[in-house]
Amino acid sequence: xxQVKQNSPSLSVQEGRISILNCDYTNSMFDYFLWxxxxxxxxxxxxxxxxxxxxxxxxxxxxxxxxxxxxxLSLHIVPSQPGDSAVYFCAAVWGTGAxxxxxxxxxxxxxxx
Amino acid sequence: NAGVTQTPKFQVLKTGQxxxxxxxxxxxxxxxxxxxxxxxxxxxxxYYSASEGTTDKGEVPNGYNVSRLNKREFSLRLESAAPSQTxxxxxxxxxxxxxxxxxxxxxxxx
Numbered sequence: 095x096x097q098v099k100q101n102s103p104s105l106s107v108q109e110g111r112i113s114i115l116n117c118d119y120t121n122s123m124f125d126y127f128l129w130x131x132x133x134x135x136x137x138x139x140x141x142x143x144x145x146x147x148x149x150x151x152x153x154x155x156x157x158x159x160x161x162x163x164x165x166x167l168s169l170h171i172v173p174s175q176p177g178d179s180a181v182y183f184c185a186a187v188w189g190t191g192a193x194x195x196x197x198x199x200x201x202x203x204x205x206x207x
Numbered sequence: 208n209a210g211v212t213q214t215p216k217f218q219v220l221k222t223g224q225x226x227x228x229x230x231x232x233x234x235x236x237x238x239x240x241x242x243x244x245x246x247x248x249x250x251x252x253x254y255y256s257a258s259e260g261t262t263d264k265g266e267v268p269n270g271y272n273v274s275r276l277n278k279r280e281f282s283l284r285l286e287s288a289a290p291s292q293t294x295x296x297x298x299x300x301x302x303x304x305x306x307x308x309x310x311x312x313x314x315x316x317x
Binding site for chain 1: 211247248249250251252255256257258263266285297299305306307308309310311
C-alpha cells in the first residue's frame with residue numbers, strides 16, 4: 095500500500111503565479127519529509143526538506159508546509175518560473191536505517207510562459 | 208566531483224537477454240540504492256546496500272540481482288530480461304543526507 099501519495103499527476107500554472115504541490119501520507123511515524131525535483135533525462139535532485147517538529151521551511155521561492163494532524167504536506171513555489179517545469183516527488187522518512195525512505199508517485203508541473 | 212555515475216545511458220535488449228547496469232559514486236557514501244521509475248508509479252526501490260558487503264531486497268526485487276563490488280560500486284543485473292522490465296533505472300547513494308541520484312539508464316526490452 096502506498097504510504098506517500100501525490101494525488102495530482104499534473105499541474106499547470108501561469109508564470110509568476112503560485113504553484114502548490116500536495117502530498118499526503120498515511121504513516122504517523124514519518125519524522126522527516128523531502129521534495130525532489132526531476133528534469134527529463136536527469137536524476138531527481140533534492141530541493142527542500144522539513145522535520146516533523148516544524149510546520150514550515152522556506153528556501154528562496156520554495157516553501158514547504160507540514161500539517162501533521164492532517165498528514166499532509168505541500169510545496170509552494172512563488173513566483174513560478176518556466177524553469178520550474180519538472181516532475182516533483184515528495185518523500186517521507188521513518189527513523190534510521192538504510193531503507194527508511196518512501197516516495198510519492200510524482201506531480202508533473204508545467205509553468206506556462 | 209562526478210557524484211553518482213551510471214552506465215550505460217540507454218540500452219535495448221531482447222527478451223531473455225542479460226545485462227548489468229553499472230553504478231559508481233565518489234562521495235564515500237555507505238548506502239547505495241537501485242530504483243526504477245515507471246509512469247504513474249513513482250520511484251520504486253529494487254535493491255539496496257546499507258554498507259559494503261550487504262545487500263537487501265526492496266519493494267520490487269523479482270527478476271534482478273545486485274552486487275556491492277566495493278564501497279564505490281553497486282551493480283544491478285538482469286539475468287533474463289522481460290518486457291515488464293522496460294523502465295528507467297536510477298542508482299542513488301547517501302549517508303545521513305538526502306539521496307543523491309545518477310542520471311539514469313533507460314532500458315527497453317522488446
